[in-house]
Amino acid sequence: MGHRITSVLSALNIARSTYYQWKNWQPSQRETRRTALKTAIKAVYNTNRGIYGYRRIAAFLRFILKTDVGDRLVWELMNELNLKSRMVKKSYKKPTTTTDTPQKPNLMKKLDDLSGVLATDITYIQLMNREWVYLATVYDPEKRRVVSYGLSPEMTKEFATSVVVPPCFFAPKIPMFFRPLLPLNFQIIKPWAIRPHPTSAKRLTLPLKSNLITAFVSFRRLSKS
Structure with a gap:
């Protein structure tokens, strides 16, 4: 039997060690x-x-x-x-916004001197207690930082203007006829201090401040990028 296997392996040009390795193979x-x-x-x-x-x-x-x-x-x-x-996986199609009216051009992109230019924005934030508050900010594109902001549970005209008037009062290139609009009890809100809107300070609770600190730090990072 061994002689026959040797003859077959020799005819097929296969080494005997290869044959016996295959015969005695065990999975690892x-x-x-x-x-x-x-x-x-x-x-x-x-x-x-x-x-x-x-x-x-x-x-x-x-x-x-x-x-x-x-x-x-x-x-x-x-x-x-x-x-x-x-x-x-469900496909998500990002909604597109279309408008039939002509859009106003972005005049800030055409300005060479951004001194005296202020940008405003109002957004809403949900707190951990499921309540919603409004965050109004004023951004200085020249200094690339937020110069004023306020918090309020309601979006009113007084709340929106309260964060705009203080930066305008101290801006050197703002015309003087804007400055008498500053209220008598105004406060300049520093970027590192969380202070709610004066008219709603009594209605804001402690969870409001702790949540908005994180939200505002994220806003400052975006404004610096």
Whole structure:
């Protein structure tokens, strides 16, 4: 028998060591583990009707079957088994805004000197207690920082103008006829101090300040970029 095998291997130009290595081959621990994982992955996949993807299957193996396995390995084994989740990621189409009226040009882009120019904005912020407040800001594009802001639970005309008048009063290039509009009880709001609008200070609670500190720091970072 051995002589016949030797003759066949010699005719096929195959070394005897290669033949005996193939004959006595045993799967390694890595191959054994991958085979067992493939069986478990296929069972979980079929049990859930192909809905689970590689992340959910990996989490199922870790927390339910107590198997130490990573998401990447499960993804590789599912590719080898040609298994894919039936769930399709929902596509999101960003809404587009269209208008029929002609738009006003942005005059600030055409200015060479930004001194004396102020930009305003009003937005609303939800607090941790589910209440909403309005944040009005005045931005100096020349200095690239917020020069005034205020907080109020209501968006009124007095609230909107209260944050605009103080910067105009101290701006050197603002005409003098704007400055008498400054109220007698005005306060310059420093960028690093959170101060609510005077008319609504009694109605604002402590969670308001703690939440708006984070919101305003984010606003300052955006204004400096």
